[in-house]
Amino acid sequence: MTRGAPQPGNADEMATPFLVARDVAKAFGGTQALKGVSLDIAPGEIHGLVGANGAGKSTFIRILAGLNHPDAGRLELDGHSQEIGTPQRATELGMSFIHQELAFVPGMTVLQNIMLGVPKKTRFGLTDWRAIARDVTPIARRVGISAPLNAGVKGLSTAEIWLINICRALVRKARLIVMDEPTASLAASEAERLFAIVRDLSASGVAVLYISHRLDEILSLCTRVSVFRDGRSVAELAGDALNRPALVEAIVGGAIRDTQRTGATRQRGDVVMEAKTLARAPNVRGVSLQLHAGEVLGIGGLVGAGRTELARLLFGADRPDSGEMTLMGRPYAPASPAAAVRAGLGLVPEERRAEALFLSKSIAFNLGIANLDKIAFGRYLPLMNRSARTSMAGETIRSLSIKARSASTPVGRLSGGNQQKVAIGRWLQRTPKVLILDEPTRGVDIGARAEIHRLIRQQAESGMAVLVISSEPDELPDLCDRVLVMAEGRIVRELTGQAVSRKAIVEASYVEPEALMEDHPA
Amino acid sequence: MSDVAISARRLSPGAKAALGIFARYGTIIGLLAMVVTFSILSPAAFPTLGNFTNVLNQASLAMIIAGGLTLAVVVGELDLSIGFAASLHGILITGLVVHDKLPIPLAVVIVIALGAVIGLVNGFIVTKVKVNSVIATLGVGTILTGLAFAYSAGVPIVAGVPEAFLQLSLGRWLFGIPNNIIAMIVVLGGLWLLVERTPLGQEIQAVGGNAVAARLAGVNVDRIKILGFVISGMCAALTGILLASRLGSGTASAADSYLLTAFAAVFLGSATLRDGEFHVLGTLVGALIIAFGFNGLNIFGAPTFSQYVLQGAILIIAVGMASLGRSLAER
Numbered sequence: 001m002t003r004g005a006p007q008p009g010n011a012d013e014m015a016t017p018f019l020v021a022r023d024v025a026k027a028f029g030g031t032q033a034l035k036g037v038s039l040d041i042a043p044g045e046i047h048g049l050v051g052a053n054g055a056g057k058s059t060f061i062r063i064l065a066g067l068n069h070p071d072a073g074r075l076e077l078d079g080h081s082q083e084i085g086t087p088q089r090a091t092e093l094g095m096s097f098i099h100q101e102l103a104f105v106p107g108m109t110v111l112q113n114i115m116l117g118v119p120k121k122t123r124f125g126l127t128d129w130r131a132i133a134r135d136v137t138p139i140a141r142r143v144g145i146s147a148p149l150n151a152g153v154k155g156l157s158t159a160e161i162w163l164i165n166i167c168r169a170l171v172r173k174a175r176l177i178v179m180d181e182p183t184a185s186l187a188a189s190e191a192e193r194l195f196a197i198v199r200d201l202s203a204s205g206v207a208v209l210y211i212s213h214r215l216d217e218i219l220s221l222c223t224r225v226s227v228f229r230d231g232r233s234v235a236e237l238a239g240d241a242l243n244r245p246a247l248v249e250a251i252v253g254g255a256i257r258d259t260q261r262t263g264a265t266r267q268r269g270d271v272v273m274e275a276k277t278l279a280r281a282p283n284v285r286g287v288s289l290q291l292h293a294g295e296v297l298g299i300g301g302l303v304g305a306g307r308t309e310l311a312r313l314l315f316g317a318d319r320p321d322s323g324e325m326t327l328m329g330r331p332y333a334p335a336s337p338a339a340a341v342r343a344g345l346g347l348v349p350e351e352r353r354a355e356a357l358f359l360s361k362s363i364a365f366n367l368g369i370a371n372l373d374k375i376a377f378g379r380y381l382p383l384m385n386r387s388a389r390t391s392m393a394g395e396t397i398r399s400l401s402i403k404a405r406s407a408s409t410p411v412g413r414l415s416g417g418n419q420q421k422v423a424i425g426r427w428l429q430r431t432p433k434v435l436i437l438d439e440p441t442r443g444v445d446i447g448a449r450a451e452i453h454r455l456i457r458q459q460a461e462s463g464m465a466v467l468v469i470s471s472e473p474d475e476l477p478d479l480c481d482r483v484l485v486m487a488e489g490r491i492v493r494e495l496t497g498q499a500v501s502r503k504a505i506v507e508a509s510y511v512e513p514e515a516l517m518e519d520h521p522a
Numbered sequence: 523m524s525d526v527a528i529s530a531r532r533l534s535p536g537a538k539a540a541l542g543i544f545a546r547y548g549t550i551i552g553l554l555a556m557v558v559t560f561s562i563l564s565p566a567a568f569p570t571l572g573n574f575t576n577v578l579n580q581a582s583l584a585m586i587i588a589g590g591l592t593l594a595v596v597v598g599e600l601d602l603s604i605g606f607a608a609s610l611h612g613i614l615i616t617g618l619v620v621h622d623k624l625p626i627p628l629a630v631v632i633v634i635a636l637g638a639v640i641g642l643v644n645g646f647i648v649t650k651v652k653v654n655s656v657i658a659t660l661g662v663g664t665i666l667t668g669l670a671f672a673y674s675a676g677v678p679i680v681a682g683v684p685e686a687f688l689q690l691s692l693g694r695w696l697f698g699i700p701n702n703i704i705a706m707i708v709v710l711g712g713l714w715l716l717v718e719r720t721p722l723g724q725e726i727q728a729v730g731g732n733a734v735a736a737r738l739a740g741v742n743v744d745r746i747k748i749l750g751f752v753i754s755g756m757c758a759a760l761t762g763i764l765l766a767s768r769l770g771s772g773t774a775s776a777a778d779s780y781l782l783t784a785f786a787a788v789f790l791g792s793a794t795l796r797d798g799e800f801h802v803l804g805t806l807v808g809a810l811i812i813a814f815g816f817n818g819l820n821i822f823g824a825p826t827f828s829q830y831v832l833q834g835a836i837l838i839i840a841v842g843m844a845s846l847g848r849s850l851a852e853r
Contacts, residue, residue: 027535071535317738341740349738356738358731360797369728370739372721382720426739 016079018043018094018176018207019064024073025231026059031413033059035231036073041176044205046198048222050212052251052417052445055228057211061178065097066090096169100181102161104153111136111149114167139170143197159190166197170206177201178209181443183217195221213443215247227251251446268481269293272465273332273434275314278323283309285489286323291434296456296466298480300505306489307469308350311436314467315347316340328433341370346427348420350438350469356423359412363404363422364393366411370426396425400455417448424455435459436467441475453479477502485509545844549794549804552840553811560818567821575700581813582706583761583768585806587777588784588791589710590757592805595788596717597750598730599648599655603663604758605781607640609774610670611762616679616772619687626687630763637759638752640666645748670774679772691767702764709757714802726750730800786812786837793844811836 017040026034034056041047051057062068064075066084075082077093084090090097104113111129114136121128121135133149140149145163147156153164162182169177179198183191198208198221212218218225225242227235227250235250237243273291278284283306291297299307312318314325316334325332327343334340337347349355358366368375368389375389376382393407400421404414411422420440427435437456441449456479460466470476476483483500485493485508493508495501544551561569587604594601611633618629640662647658693701717723728736729746737743761780766772790811791804815836816829 315738336742337738338740338742347738354732355734357735358728360799361727361731365724365727369724369736369741372724375724376721382722383715384719384721384724386719 016043017041017076018078020074020076020079021060021064022074022076024060024063024070024075026063026068026070028059032231034063034070037226037228037231037233039226039233039236041207041209043175043207044202045224046202046208046210046222048210048212048218048225049228050215050218050225050247050251051228052415052447055251055445056231057228058180059231060228061097061180061209061211064090064095064178091172091174094173094175095178096172096174096176097178098162098165098169098180098182102158102165104161104164106154107152109150109152110140110145110147110156110164113153113164114140114149114171116168118168118171136167136171140167142200143167143170144193157190159186159193162186162194163197166201174206176207176209178211180211181213182210183212183214191217213445215244218247219244248446268295269463272328273314274326276324278310278313278320278325279489280309280313280318280320283489284313284320287486287489287491289484289491291465291467293433293465294460294463295481296460296468296479298476298483298500299467299469299486300476300483301486301509302471305486305509307486308438309489310486311347311349311438311467311469314340314434315345315436317347341430341432344430344433346370346430346432346435348423348427348435348437348440350442352416352419352423356426357411357419360410362393362408363397363402363411363414364389364407366422367393367396367426367429371429374429392429396422396429400425400428401451415445415448417444417452420444420448420452421455424452428459431462432464434465434467436469438469439471440468441470441472474502476500476505545793545797545846546795548843549790549807549811549840552836553807553814556811556814556818560814560821564818564821568818573817573821575703577813577817578706579700579702580817581809582700582702583764584780584783584787584813585706585809586709586757586764587761587780588787588805588809589706589713589802590754590761591784591788592791592800592802593713593717593726593750593757594655594754595792595800596726596730597747598733599747599750601641601644601659601751601754602656602781603640603644603659603666604754604761604784605778606663606666606670606775607637607755607758608762608765608777608780610666610673611637611759612766612769612776613670613674613679613772613774615763616683616687616766617673619684620679620682620772626684626690630690633763634756634759637755637757637762639755640758641752641755642748644755645744645751648751649744649747667775667778674772674774676774678774680770683770687767688770689767691764702768705760705764709760710802710806713753717802722749783809783812783833786833790837790840793841798845811840 020040022038023036024034024038025032025036037056037060039047049057059068063070064084066086066089069085075084082093084093103116105116111133115132121131123131136149143163143166145160145167147160153161166177182194186194195217198210201208210218210222219242224236224238225247226233227237227247229251237246237250269292271290272293274289276288277286278288279286285306287310289297299310301307309318313320316337316339319335332343334343353359358369371392374392375385377385390407396402397404397407402414402418402421402425404418411419414422424437424440440456441452444452456466456468468476468479477500480500481496483495483505484491485495485505487509495504495508567573587608591601591604614636615629615633618624618632619626624632644655644659644662647653647662648655691702695701696704717726725736725741725746726749728739728741729743733743762777765777769776787808788800788805790808791806792798792800794804794807795801796804812833815832819829819832
C-alpha cells in the first residue's frame with residue numbers, strides 16, 4: 001500500500017476532495033468482488049484507475065453509480081458521508097458515468113439524446129425544446145459536437161456519440177465524470193480529440209475518473225493513478241512514482257513480466273488455407289491470402305476495415321458474394337459454421353459475451369458444446385458421458401490455468417481473461433487445422449494477455465495455422481510471424497519478419513487502399 | 523431492475539441467502555406447503571393414495587403437452603398452436619377409429635406423425651421464413667382450428683367409439699397404474715433425458731441460452747429449433763389422443779384450454795431450481811402445483827371461476843417472487 005504517497009498539484013484541492021471512498025467492500029454470492037478499496041478524487045483531477053480484469057473496477061463503479069450497495073466501507077461526497085442508493089441519487093450528487101457501451105437512442109436527434117433522462121424545461125406543460133436548445137448549444141460547442149442539434153444521431157461516429165454522452169454529463173452539471181475504457185473503439189485521431197476534451201474538463205474543475213487498460217493514455221492524462229488488484233486498492237501512484245514499470249508491477253503484483261517478441265522464429269509449413277479474391281459487400285472487397293501450418297498470421301487495420309467480416313467468411317458464418325477458398329488443397333465452401341468446424345476450423349469471436357459464451361452455463365458446458373462428439377458414449381447410445389465432459393473441462397482448466405472453483409462454475413462469474421480462455425479452450429480439444437482469433441485479448445488484463453499469447457504460440461508451434469485479428473497496437477508485432485494489413489475491405493500490405501512493427505502496421509492502415517493494390521502480391 | 527427492488531436496499535447477507543433460496547426453491551416449497559395445508563384441512567379426502575393417483579391421472583395430459591412446450595421454449599421460441607393442434611388430433615383420431623375403422627395403433631401412429639408434421643411446419647416458418655414464433659404458431663393454430671371444424675363439420679364424433687379406444691386412457695395396463703400416468707412418466711422422463719443427459723440436449727440448451735454463440739460454436743441452430751417444434755407438436759398429438767379417449771368423443775376445441783395450462787406450468791417451472799431457465803423438471807413441478815391447487819379447491823367445493831383466478835395468481839406470484847428474489851439477492 002502506498003496510500004498517502006506524496007500528492008501532486010495544489011494543496012487546496014487536496015484538502016477537500018470531491019469524492020472519498022474508504023474500505024469499500026462488496027460480495028456477490030460467495031465471491032468477494034471488493035475486499036476493501038479506498039481512493040479519493042479532488043475537484044478537477046484526472047484520476048486514473050487501472051487493474052486486471054476481475055480486480056474490482058467495475059464493481060466499484062457500479063457502487064458509485066448507485067447500482068450496487070456496498071456491504072461495508074464509507075463514501076463521502078464534498079465531505080459528507082453518503083449512501084448513494086440509486087442512479088438518480090448518484091446524478092444528484094454530481095456524478096455522471098460514460099460506459100464502454102455508449103448510451104444513446106438511434107432514432108432520436110442529437111439534442112434529444114443529450115437530454116436523455118435529464119429533467120427538461122417546459123412551457124405550458126410541453127417540453128420547451130427551443131429554450132433547451134439555447135441552453136445546450138454553448139455546451140455542445142464547448143465539447144466540439146459538430147453535428148446540428150436537430151440532426152438525427154443515425155450515422156454519427158462512435159466519437160460523436162461519445163461527445164453526446166459528455167455533453168449530457170455537463171448539462172447535468174456533473175462534477176465527476178467516470179469514463180470506462182473510453183478509447184476502446186476509437187481511432188487514434190479521435191482519441192486525441194477525446195484527450196483534449198478530458199483536459200479541458202479538468203481545467204474547468206470537473207474531475208474525471210479515467211479507467212483504461214491502455215497505460216500510455218493513463219500516463220499521459222492522469223496526475224494520480226489508483227491500482228486495484230484482487231478487490232483491493234494496492235497502490236496509488238503520482239509524480240515521479242507514476243511510470244509504466246511501476247503501474248505494471250502494481251497491476252500484476254510482480255508475477256508476470258512483459259513478453260518478448262518471438263515472431264519469425266518458427267518453422268512455417270505448407271499452405272493450409274487459401275482464399276482468392278474473396279468478397280462480400282460492403283465490407284470485404286476482394287481478399288486473397290495464404291495461411292501456412294505452424295504460423296501466426298496477423299490481420300491488422302482500423303476498426304471497420306473488414307477484418308471481422310473476413311473471419312466470418314472463412315468460418316462459414318456468412319457466404320461470400322464471390323471468390324473461392326481451399327482448405328488442405330481442396331475446395332472449401334462452408335455453408336455454415338458447423339460445416340467449418342467439421343472441416344477443421346475454430347473461431348474465437350470478437351464479442352465473447354455475446355457471440356461465444358453461454359454465461360449462465362458451466363465451464364464444462366461451454367467447453368463441451370464444441371466437442372459433443374467427444375463426450376458422447378457412442379453412436380448407438382446417444383447419452384452424454386458426463387464424467388468425460390468433467391474431466392475434459394478439468395484438463396482444460398488446468399492446462400490454460402483458468403481461475404475457477406470448479407468445472408461447474410458458471411462462466412458469467414469468471415473475469416474477462418478467464419472467460420476468454422474458455423472461449424479459446426473450447427477449440428483446443430479438437431486440435432483444429434486453422435484457429436481464427438478475433439481480438440483475443442480485448443478487455444483482458446496484462447497477466448491473462450501474456451498467458452493467451454503464450455497459448456497461441458504453443459498452438460502454432462504444434463503445427464496449427466493461427467489467424468489473429470487485433471486492434472491492440474502492440475499485439476500483432478508481439479505475436480505474429482507475418483501481418484496482413486487491411487483497409488477498406490482489401491489487403492493493402494504484407495509485412496514479414498523484421499518488417500512487422502507497430503509503426504508499419506499503423507502506417508499501412510491509414511494508406512489509401514487503391515495506392516497500394518499493385519504492391520500487394522496477388 | 524424494478525423500482526421495488528431498488529427501494530428495498532441494504533439486505534443482510536442472511537436475508538440475501540434466504541431470498542436466493544426462495545427464488546430457486548420457492549415453487550417447490552409452495553407445492554409442499556399447499557399439499558400439507560390441504561391435508562390438514564381435509565384429512566379424509568385429500569391425502570389419500572386414491573386422490574393423489576386421481577390428481578396425477580387428471581394432470582398427466584397437461585403434463586405431456588407442457589413437456590412438449592418446454593422443448594419449444596428451451597430453444598427460445600413459443601408454440602401457441604399446441605392447444606388447437608391437440609383439439610384437431612382428438613377429432614382426427616376419433617374419426618380414423620370410428621369412421622375409417624383403422625386399427626387403433628395405426629391411427630395413433632398417423633396422428634402422432636401429423637403432430638410431428640405440424641411441428642415441422644411451425645419450425646420451418648419460424649427458422650426459414652423467419653416469422654416471429656408467436657405469429658407463426660398462432661397462425662398455424664388458427665388454421666388447425668379451421669381444419670378441425672371442417673373435418674367434424676362442427677358436430678362432435680360421439681357415437682360408435684369402441685371400448686378399446688377408451689381403454690387407451692382409462693386402462694391400467696401396468697401394475698394397476700393408470701395409462702395416462704405411465705405415458706406422462708415415459709414422455710417427461712424421455713424429454714428430461716434428452717435435454718439434460720444427451721449431446722443433442724447440450725445443443726438444445728445452447729440454442730436457448732445464446733443462439734448466436736451456439737451457431738458460432740458449430741451448432742445447427744435452425745435444425746435444433748425445428749426439433750423443438752416437432753417434439754412440441756408430437757406431445758400435443760399425444761395429449762389430443764388421450765383426451766379424446768378419456769372423453770370418448772372427438773370435439774373441436776376440446777383441448778384448446780390446455781394451451782394456458784401448459785404455459786402456466788412451463789413458466790412456473792422456469793422459477794424452479796434454476797434462475798429463470800426453462801427445464802423439464804421445473805415444468806413437472808409447475809404442472810403439479812396447478813393440479814393440486816385445482817384439486818384442493820374442488821374438494822372444498824370452490825366455484826370454477828376461483829380455480830382460474832388461482833391459476834393466474836399463482837403463476838404471476840411464483841414467477842414474480844423468483845425474479846424479485848434473484849434481483850434482490852444480486853444487490
